[in-house]
Amino acid sequence: MTMSTALLTDHYELTMLQAALRSGAAHRRAVFEVFARHLPGGRRYGVVAGTGRVLDELERFRFGPDEIDFLRERRVVDEETLGFLADYRFSGGIHGYREGDLYFPASPIMIVEGTFAEAVLLETLILSILNHDCAIASAASRMVNAAGARPIIEMGSRRTHEQAAVAAARAAYLAGFASTSNLQAGRAYGIPTAGTAAHAFTLLHDSEHQAFEAQIASLGPDTTLLVDTYDVPEAVRTAVELAGEKLGAVRIDSGDLAAAAQEVREQLDALGAFHTRVLVTSDLDEYAIAALAAAPVDGYGVGTSLVTGSGVPTAALVYKLVARETRTGKLEPVAKRSVGKPSRGGLKHAYRLLDEFGHYETELVSTSGLVPAGGVPLLTELVRDGEIVGREPLAEARGRHAEALTRLPQDALHLVRGYAAIPTEFT
Amino acid sequence: MTMSTALLTDHYELTMLQAALRSGAAHRRAVFEVFARHLPGGRRYGVVAGTGRVLDELERFRFGPDEIDFLRERRVVDEETLGFLADYRFSGGIHGYREGDLYFPASPIMIVEGTFAEAVLLETLILSILNHDCAIASAASRMVNAAGARPIIEMGSRRTHEQAAVAAARAAYLAGFASTSNLQAGRAYGIPTAGTAAHAFTLLHDSEHQAFEAQIASLGPDTTLLVDTYDVPEAVRTAVELAGEKLGAVRIDSGDLAAAAQEVREQLDALGAFHTRVLVTSDLDEYAIAALAAAPVDGYGVGTSLVTGSGVPTAALVYKLVARETRTGKLEPVAKRSVGKPSRGGLKHAYRLLDEFGHYETELVSTSGLVPAGGVPLLTELVRDGEIVGREPLAEARGRHAEALTRLPQDALHLVRGYAAIPTEFT
Known part of the structure; x- marks a missing residue:
């Protein structure tokens, strides 16, 4: 270079x-x-x-x-x-x-x-x-429209050329995305960066309980816990048990996102975690985002479809x-x-x-x-x-x-x- | 950066x-x-x-x-x-x-x-x-297969992120492309680079005749002349008139490439330019290349579909x-x-x-x-x-x-x- x-x-x-x-x-x-x-x-x-x-x-x-x-x-x-x-x-x-x-x-x-x-x-x-x-940016704009008031995190760096990823984060932010996972985009363009943990973090520990405990101890209860490594209801129960009502968010990255978001929302509410947000990721594009409009989702993460211009x-x-x-x-x-x-x-x-x-x-x-x-x-x-x-x-x-x-x-x-x-x- | x-x-x-x-x-x-x-x-x-x-x-x-x-x-x-x-x-x-x-x-x-x-x-x-x-590389390999013994020039830099373009040229060469238009790929990876002129060069001059004359004077008769700015048969006639039988190649960048290649080949042969090659470009992908197998084409240039992985x-x-x-x-x-x-x-x-x-x-x-x-x-x-x-x-x-x-x-x-x-x- x-x-x-x-x-x-x-x-x-x-x-x-x-x-x-x-x-x-x-x-x-x-x-x-x-x-x-x-x-x-x-x-x-x-x-x-x-x-x-x-x-x-x-x-x-x-x-x-x-x-x-x-x-x-x-x-x-x-x-x-x-x-x-x-x-x-x-x-x-x-x-x-x-x-x-x-x-x-x-x-x-x-x-x-x-x-x-x-x-x-x-x-x-x-x-x-x-x-x-x-x-x-043209693809991102459609996603932002589909998401309405809900924020979208750009997280496509792993799916495109390493320098294109930085430019993609910039274009997405310009079109209305809330933040990016890409640290260089944060440095070069002042875009807010976001992210907490992947499945590897849960798998690294001897149990999900230990992983969540470690994450909360280090990043605070306001963190986002990834709840679909093993069993989602079990993970949500553990998450609220450990972080309490102050748990920032849970992220669901697989399965039927609309159904899962509904179930998780109900479970969170039943546990008293009314302010814990539900974030969804997993091959979202503008159509999938639009299809989730009625689901109790608080934010989206979009990767592949953003950096590839959604077709x-x-x-x-x-x-x-x-x-x-x-x-x-x-x-x-x-x-x-x-x-x-x-x-x-x-x-x-x-x-x-x-x-x-x-x-x-x-x-x-x-x-x-x-x-x-x-x-x-x-x-x-x-x-x-x-x-x-x-x-x-x-x-x-x-x-x-x-x-x-x-x-x-x-x-x-x-x-x-x-x-x-x-x-x-x-x- | x-x-x-x-x-x-x-x-x-x-x-x-x-x-x-x-x-x-x-x-x-x-x-x-x-x-x-x-x-x-x-x-x-x-x-x-x-x-x-x-x-x-x-x-x-x-x-x-x-x-x-x-x-x-x-x-x-x-x-x-x-x-x-x-x-x-x-x-x-x-x-x-x-x-x-x-x-x-x-x-x-x-x-x-x-x-x-x-x-x-x-x-x-x-x-x-x-x-x-x-x-x-996976897309490029299919194109190389479809092209058989005919060489393909990678020319997609203008259709992808400027640094991704360099990596794309490398991946295409690895998969069997003959050369690239991208100069940085030439420098960074030693890939042969190629290219002669765009339509702008013909349009810049007062006539196609003057443009071809200038190109031949500077790049030699072995150059590739772009013949579809105005009228293809007229351009081919002018090209051979100016460069003679030693004309390296003509490039066709629009229209029905199979039909145009056939007509141009016949015209070149009639003019005695038996060794002048016919190159075609214009939104080619592996399917279009395969469809040109029976046409008298000597080489392809591929841009957009290469750098976007052909879908x-x-x-x-x-x-x-x-x-x-x-x-x-x-x-x-x-x-x-x-x-x-x-x-x-x-x-x-x-x-x-x-x-x-x-x-x-x-x-x-x-x-x-x-x-x-x-x-x-x-x-x-x-x-x-x-x-x-x-x-x-x-x-x-x-x-x-x-x-x-x-x-x-x-x-x-x-x-x-x-x-x-x-x-x-x-x-």
């Missing part, structure tokens, strides 16, 4: 750079746009996430001596290109949707302007981050050249004509139109500079002349997302597959 | 450690086992991948001053536990299946022995790496305590009884039984020390007394995997969903 992010890049970006330096076109002004042709998996909306990480990694996108040496040894590009890379610093501009905001098909969620040479190099890094983080592990975002300078110095829209992969040329503006109740009605994508009446501008400045100007605390993105959900048409929050919640119109 | 991997860990590992230090059970000898209860997605076999990365990251699993400060500030664990962590160095032993080998349900692909305290801490890191890398983005591997020392110093098997989540206690040995033709017949998992007649031992020593002893070049794992596939029952290489290719038996 290296601090430089410059080699998190596809080989072809550098060969394109080399050929464009040779032809002279490398120095033409260019506009690249990140957008999704569709929302995969029948999702009704996407969640913008990863913007802050793009800014962090852009700062570390430098070809130092180690990177240059590797490229030279492997003959990836020629000496002229290596010279360009050694001096490389993005000096252009980036606008983007605000993190936590929603997006729809063709929403220009990030626009990169600069010379072709400097902007083309960022394709891989930007897409890697946004495709991952938007996919996770949609990548967001289908692409990074396309939409305009470039001509030989005569004019900025001109461009678009390929490949079968089945439409893209629209031109530097875009984007606005969201609201109805009289403040609900989102239309996503307006425009190549003219005209601001539509009542349109809320969606693009904000993130990088100006190579300097990062769009940083914000993660909490702001989290608040923005919570607010955005209140403005969606009500039916967009249902879990059924469908079309985008609002139409995208082009002018 | 930090060089230490210690915080790539779930909060509950540390609270378990604290409680076990308090109860004294932390110092009991313990055996943890990594296995899959099932092969997700109807896969017939799994591919062991990530072992080398586990060893690399284990070496960097140290709680330095920064990590300790964070844990103290956030009150994750108490001072006694912080003291233990500051001195932490894994001093136990790890055995595992060799990288590139196959696995089946209940195969003990990694066994970690040490005190509970030192072994429990590694759960998250080991599972993150193995769940990701095994999932990718199975995580390998369902778990890390379970299977044995621990009792109060009297005896190592005793343990297993939880949670509904629907079976696990078998005891320190395991594993052997593969072959039929008279050298094909795999049975996966034998045993808790006795008896070596079955003709059984090939599957577990090798990776870490002894905390020292890494099981490192090997990636090329060895790649060769091992290629050989292992020749020993599978023939029907296991079909793409249809089914049961594990060979049964797992327990003694």
Whole structure:
């Protein structure tokens, strides 16, 4: 692992750079746009996430001596290109949707302007981050909706790449999860971390009684005890016997969670532990969470389905050249004509139109500079002349997302597959 | 990002450690086992991948001053536990299946022995790496089978987390991919990297003719020209006109790839470019590759479906305590009884039984020390007394995997969903 992010890049970006330096076109002004042709998996909306990480990694996108040496040894590009890379610093501009905001098909969620040479190099890094983080946040948002007021702990680190786990925790928190199991996410992003014990802790001791006793002695009666290692009713009895009414929570990680939660709640109440919470985990996704809405559950832990985007592990975002300078110095829209992969040329503006109740009605994508009446501008400045100007605390993105959900048409929050919640119109 | 991997860990590992230090059970000898209860997605076999990365990251699993400060500030664990962590160095032993080998349900692909305290801490890191890398390699292996002798370029970096992309390239290469687009994978693991140009390069220039001319001038006639930006036949004509018969390859990235490949091949032959290869990309997975077997295609590029495990983005591997020392110093098997989540206690040995033709017949998992007649031992020593002893070049794992596939029952290489290719038996 290296601090430089410059080699998190596809080989072809550098060969394109080399050929464009040779032809002279490398120095033409260019506009690249990140957008999704569709929302995969029948999702009704996407969640913008990863913007802050793009800014962090852009700062570390430098070809130092180690990177240059590797490229030279492997003959990836020629000496002229290596010279360009050694001096490389993005000096252009980036606008983007605000993190936590929603997006729809063709929403220009990030626009990169600069010379072709400097902007083309960022394709891989930007897409890697946004495709991952938007996919996770989009799934997380549905889970948060399904959970209503009940908190969700993100606990998927063990099911995804060790660094992706940290980014997934960030995306989940942004979308409304309460906390994460991932300690590095706690350190890097200030996200609350949570967790108490696994089955191994109970199995380690000579009896469940001894394990619970040890946990309570060390972590206090307010801890969460895992009660399904052997027999759930027996474990709950032991738990309350040892911790008393102050027992924080019990966690159920197997079986029919709705039935088990009901039984455990009744047992806890019968034992006088009215304030002890019932937490459930075990392969939960947004549908399983929704199915537990009527069960006496106080919180959820979600792992696998969160970090894999609940069936949609990548967001289908692409990074396309939409305009470039001509030989005569004019900025001109461009678009390929490949079968089945439409893209629209031109530097875009984007606005969201609201109805009289403040609900989102239309996503307006425009190549003219005209601001539509009542349109809320969606693009904000993130990088100006190579300097990062769009940083914000993660909490702001989290608040923005919570607010955005209140403005969606009500039916967009249902879990059924469908079309985008609002139409995208082009002018 | 930090060089230490210690915080790539779930909060509950540390609270378990604290409680076990308090109860004294932390110092009991313990055996943890990594296995899959099932092969997700109807896969017939799994591919062991990530072992080398586990060893690399284990070496960097140290709680330095920064990590300790964070844990103290956030009150994750108490001072006694912080003291233990500051001195932490894994001093136990790890055995595992060799990288590139196959696995089946209940195969003990990694066994970690040490005190509970030192072994429990590694759960998250080991599972993150193995769940990701095994999932990718298992999908990649099916693609390589489907492609037969034709090479596949891994080009999925833009569709997954930026660091997961590097690991995915490694897993794909291990499973038989020819090369990757990811430059960091080239640097970190010596994997051949490949790539020439995207549509943006053609769109940048005033005409496709100028773009191809620039690319050939810079990268030579042996380059790969992307021919579907505008009109494929027109592009192929231009390509051969400019590069001549020495044109390396053309790439088609949209449309009906079988039909397009056929047309392009005929056109190339008519133009005398008999040796120019036809490469296809565009949402390929193992099924699409298989469907192109009869088409005149010389190579594939695979992105999204590779890095997302082709529908199975995580390998369902778990890390379970299977044995621990009792109060009297005896190592005793343990297993939880949670509904629907079976696990078998005891320190395991594993052997593969072959039929008279050298094909795999049975996966034998045993808790006795008896070596079955003709059984090939599957577990090798990776870490002894905390020292890494099981490192090997990636090329060895790649060769091992290629050989292992020749020993599978023939029907296991079909793409249809089914049961594990060979049964797992327990003694």
